[in-house]
Each structure stands twice: as structure tokens, then as C-alpha cells.
Amino acid sequence: MFIIREALIGLYRNGIMTLIAISIMFFSLFLFGLFLVGTFNLFGIIKVAREKVEINAFLREALQDGARDELIRKIETMVGVKSVEYVSKEQALEEFKREIPNATSLIEALKTNPLPPSFKIKLKDAFTSPDKVEEVASKLNIFSEIETVEYGETWIERLDQVVRVLFVFDVLLGIVISFASVFVVSNTIRLTVLARRQTIEVMKLVGATERTVQAPFILAGMIEGGIAGAISAGLLYLIYRLITIFFVKYYFPTIPIFIGMFVFGLILGFIGSKASVKSTSMEVSFATSYI
Amino acid sequence: MIEIRNVSKSLKKGWYALRDIDISINKGEFVFLTGPTGSGKSTLLRLIYMDIFPDKGEVAVVGFLSSTIKKHEIPFLRRRIGIIFQDFKLLQDKTVYENVAFALEVTGGSGRKMREKVMKALTLVGISHKRNEFPYRISGGEQQKAAIARALVREPFILLADEPTGNIDTEASMDIIKILQEINTSGTAVLMATHDVYLARKMGGRVIRLDEGRMVEW
Numbered sequence: 089m090f091i092i093r094e095a096l097i098g099l100y101r102n103g104i105m106t107l108i109a110i111s112i113m114f115f116s117l118f119l120f121g122l123f124l125v126g127t128f129n130l131f132g133i134i135k136v137a138r139e140k141v142e143i144n145a146f147l148r149e150a151l152q153d154g155a156r157d158e159l160i161r162k163i164e165t166m167v168g169v170k171s172v173e174y175v176s177k178e179q180a181l182e183e184f185k186r187e188i189p190n191a192t193s194l195i196e197a198l199k200t201n202p203l204p205p206s207f208k209i210k211l212k213d214a215f216t217s218p219d220k221v222e223e224v225a226s227k228l229n230i231f232s233e234i235e236t237v238e239y240g241e242t243w244i245e246r247l248d249q250v251v252r253v254l255f256v257f258d259v260l261l262g263i264v265i266s267f268a269s270v271f272v273v274s275n276t277i278r279l280t281v282l283a284r285r286q287t288i289e290v291m292k293l294v295g296a297t298e299r300t301v302q303a304p305f306i307l308a309g310m311i312e313g314g315i316a317g318a319i320s321a322g323l324l325y326l327i328y329r330l331i332t333i334f335f336v337k338y339y340f341p342t343i344p345i346f347i348g349m350f351v352f353g354l355i356l357g358f359i360g361s362k363a364s365v366k367s368t369s370m371e372v373s374f375a376t377s378y379i
Numbered sequence: 380m381i382e383i384r385n386v387s388k389s390l391k392k393g394w395y396a397l398r399d400i401d402i403s404i405n406k407g408e409f410v411f412l413t414g415p416t417g418s419g420k421s422t423l424l425r426l427i428y429m430d431i432f433p434d435k436g437e438v439a440v441v442g443f444l445s446s447t448i449k450k451h452e453i454p455f456l457r458r459r460i461g462i463i464f465q466d467f468k469l470l471q472d473k474t475v476y477e478n479v480a481f482a483l484e485v486t487g488g489s490g491r492k493m494r495e496k497v498m499k500a501l502t503l504v505g506i507s508h509k510r511n512e513f514p515y516r517i518s519g520g521e522q523q524k525a526a527i528a529r530a531l532v533r534e535p536f537i538l539l540a541d542e543p544t545g546n547i548d549t550e551a552s553m554d555i556i557k558i559l560q561e562i563n564t565s566g567t568a569v570l571m572a573t574h575d576v577y578l579a580r581k582m583g584g585r586v587i588r589l590d591e592g593r594m595v596e597w
């Protein structure tokens with residue numbers, strides 16, 4: 089197909105500009121991808137952390153099975169409560185020994201088990217903010233069987249706010265890099281069009297439609313964008329593999345990132361070249377070159 | 380085939396390159412368009428292939444009207460007209476064969492049928508033996524022949540030639556004119572612009588003469 093051939097010739101003849109355009113686009117898309125992956129992972133951390141938000145309600149004394157089950161039912165019907173789990177004195181001791189192994193001998197010296205039984209109460213996602221947790225906790229205090237209520241993990245809310253800001257930043261960055269990419273593509277394609285003006289002149293002379301005249305240049309822009317997108321996805325993947333090997337595993341949707349970066353590059357390339365080829369090709373008239 | 384009705388065209392403000400032009404060219408005619416440099420010959424040809432449009436009057440070319448033609452229809456008009464220039468307008472990075480084939484490729488041609496058409500056009504102008512040469516490797520006369528082959532490959536009803544011999548020596552010029560006459564004999568109309576009134580007279584046939592944008596002979 090002559091369209092593909094002309095597109096490749098155009099890119100090749102303008103080799104340096106093509107490389108510069110691909111490099112700038114690659115860097116923009118890479119930066120964008122980096123922030124996106126980062127944001128996604130913080131989202132992931134928050135989601136896991138939210139599931140860990142819990143209230144520990146310590147009981148005054150061990151309850152009979154019947155009384156205990158009734159209390160569990162009452163708590164379960166409270167607004168915002170996802171689940172209630174009973175932790176007996178023995179389970180609490182086991183957990184304590186597991187979490188602080190050094191203290192085992194100390195506990196054994198006591199002979200009796202000093203840990204109270206408790207309820208481990210998980211909250212629904214919408215109730216994991218500090219004020220909501222406090223609200224549920226204060227309601228728990230009403231039950232006379234419950235002696236004290238403990239809760240923590242307010243850092244999640246702060247992280248949540250950071251991610252929200254980061255997300256807005258991602259969107260802004262996306263817009264900025266889109267403009268930058270469209271700008272560089274439209275400029276390189278403009279130069280390509282001007283360098284190929286003789287070919288365009290002949291095409292118009294022999295009756296090629298405007299669409300046919302423009303197609304190779306639009307394809308060239310899309311090739312630039314597609315290459316930049318693919319390379320940036322490749323580098324993101326490489327970084328992901330290296331970090332996974334040497335540090336920590338993190339969330340990286342490989343296929344969506346490859347497809348997303350590639351398609352995003354194609355779209356930016358298309359918009360950039362489309363924008364410049366129309367105006368530039370119109371400037372090329374074969375009437376200008378003779379008397 | 381071509382009707383130019385009462386056409387005036389201004390290219391600079393307050394000054395007309397062409398004034399009150401009335402020309403009708405019939406099927407299969409051979410017409411010389413002469414006049415000194417700057418008399419408006421190229422402008423008239425541009426009006427015919429609708430690179431520019433008249434300020435007054437109307438140009439009609441095989442059913443396409445300058446007053447009603449849409450931008451996207453112009454390529455289809457061009458496909459029915461062959462055009463050659465003084466400077467040949469061959470693409471330097473393509474061989475003679477590729478230059479001719481290009482005219483078909485960009486209008487949707489391909490395959491064996493295209494190859495046959497290209498070879499036929501190259502043979503018609505007697506340059507098929509130079510088909511694999513690049514334009515800068517052959518003489519001016521041969522380059523013009525390649526350009527004629529490109530113009531003819533779509534079998535247009537008319538060939539517009541703007542000073543086709545302007546860049547080549549006398550001997551090669553006669554060769555080119557002979558080819559144009561042969562093409563005309565086989566049924567294609569030819570409209571050849573040349574500042575060389577003497578040449579036009581010598582060849583005989585219809586001569587339209589312009590002077591300062593006005594018709595002084597037709």
C-alpha cells in the first residue's frame with residue numbers, strides 16, 4: 089500500500105525530527121504512566137487498610153454463650169457494622185503470644201490469664217473515617233457488658249486525602265502531556281508535510297482526494313505515537329519487574345497498561361497529525377511553483 | 380467539452396490577469412494558446428483544471444461547473460484531465476515507471492491492470508526502455524515524455540500542456556510536439572500553451588492568442 093510506504097518514507101526522511109517527537113512523547117507518556125501506576129497502588133493500599141479498620145470492645149467478664157450471642161446480634165444490627173467476631177480469653181492470649189513472642193515467659197510467670205475477652209468489630213467501608221469510627225465506638229459504650237472500646241488507624245483518612253490530591257494531579261498531568269504530545273506531533277508532521285510538498289503537489293495534480301493526500305501523514309503521526317506509547321509501556325514493565333525482584337511486589341496491570349499506553353499514543357498521534365496536515369496540505373498548491 | 384464563458388480573473392487587487400475570455404474547445408481538438416510571457420496563458424489553464432476560479436463568468440469542463448463544483452469533486456475533475464508543465468514535476472526519488480504508476484496508485488489503482496496501463500503509456504511516448512531510470516539520470520526531453528505518460532495513464536479526454544517545450548532544446552521540442560500530435564490523432568484533445576507564436580503558426584491548426592489578458596485571436 090502506497091499510504092504505508094509514503095508514511096514510512098516521510099518518517100525516515102525527517103529522521104531526526106521523528107526521533108525527537110517519539111522521545112518527547114515517550115517521556116511524557118512514561119511520566120504519566122508512572123504516576124498512574126503509583127496512584128493505583130496507593131488506592132490498593134487504602135482498600136486493604138480500610139478492611140483492617142476495626143474496633144476492639146473489651147468485655148468486663150466472660151459471658152455465657154446465650155448472653156454473648158445476643159450481644160453479638162445487637163451489635164451486628166448497629167449502623168456501619170460489617171461483622172462481629174468473639175475473641176475469648178484463651179484466643180486473646182494466643183494472639184498476644186504470637187505478636188510479642190518475647191513476652192511469653194512473662195505471661196507464663198503470671199499463671200492466670202490477665203487478658204479480657206473481646207469483640208473484634210469490622211466496619212463497612214463507608215464507616216472507616218475517624219469521626220464515623222468514633223461514632224460507632226461511643227454507641228458501643230452504652231452496653232454495660234463492655235468495659236472499654238479501642239480503635240486506631242486514623243492515618244487512612246490522611247492517606248485517602250493524599251490519593252485524592254494525587255488523582256487530581258494525574259488528571260492534570262494527563263491533560264498537560266496530551267497537549268505536549270499533540271504539539272510535538274503536529275510540528276513534526278508539519279515539517280514532514282512541507283518536506284513532501286512536491287509529492288503532495290503531484291498527488292493533487294493527478295486527482296488524489298484530500299483524504300488520500302492526508303492519509304500517509306496521519307498514519308505517520310500515529311506511528312510516532314504508537315511507538316512512543318509502546319516504549320513507555322515497555323519501560324514501565326521493566327521497572328515493575330526490577331522493583332518486584334529487588335524490593336516489593338506492587339500492583340501492575342500489564343496488559344491494560346500496554347494496550348492503554350499504545351492506544352493513548354495512537355490517539356495523540358492521530359490528533360496531532362490531523363491538526364497540522366489539514367492546514368499545511370492546504371498551503372501546498374502546485375500553482376505557486378511556476379510562472 | 381470545455382466552455383469558457385465571459386471569464387475575467389483578477390490575481391492582484393484592481394488588476395485583471397484575464398478579461399472577457401470566451402473559448403470553446405471541442406472533443407479531439409488541437410489548440411495552441413499563445414501570447415507573450417505574462418499574457419495570462421497559465422492563468423487560463425489553472426481556471427480549466429480549477430486550481431483557481433473566475434471572478435466573472437463561468438468555466439465548464441465535462442459537466443463540472445466552476446460556479447457549482449464542490450471542493451471534494453475537484454480531484455474527480457483532475458482525473459479526467461492530463462496536465463504537463465515546463466518543469467515536468469516528476470518525483471526525483473521515484474523511477475520513471477514509479478512516477479507514472481504513482482498517478483494510478485493515489486487514485487486507487489493496483490495490481491496487474493495497473494502495470495499494463497503504465498507500460499502502455501510508457502510505450503506510447505516511446506520511453507519504456509528508460510522505465511527504471513531516475514528522472515535526474517535522463518534528458519529533459521525524456522523527462523517530459525515521462526510526464527506525458529503520467530498525464531495519459533488515466534486516459535484523459537484532454538491534455539493541458541503549459542509550455543511543455545520551455546525547458547528542452549529545439550530538437551527534443553519537435554519530438555514532444557510530434558508526440559502531442561499523435562496523442563491528438565488517437566482522439567485526445569490537446570491544449571498547448573506556448574509563448575512561441577512562431578512555433579504555433581508553423582504547426583498549423585487553431586491558434587488562440589492572448590495579449591495582456593485579452594483574446595486578440597481565436
Ligand SMILES: Nc1ncnc2c1ncn2[C@@H]1O[C@H](COP(=O)(O)OP(=O)(O)O)[C@@H](O)[C@H]1O
Nearest residue numbers: 379390391396415416417418419420421422423
Ligand atoms: N499568483 C499570482 N499573484 C499575482 N499575480 C500573478 C499570479 N500569477 C500570475 N500573476 C500575474 O498574472 C499575469 C499572467 O500570468 P500567467 O498566466 O502566468 O502568464 P503566462 O503564463 O502567459 O506567462 C502575469 O502578469 C503574472 O505576473
Ligand SMILES: [Mg+2]
Nearest residue numbers: 379420421541
Ligand atoms: Mg505561463
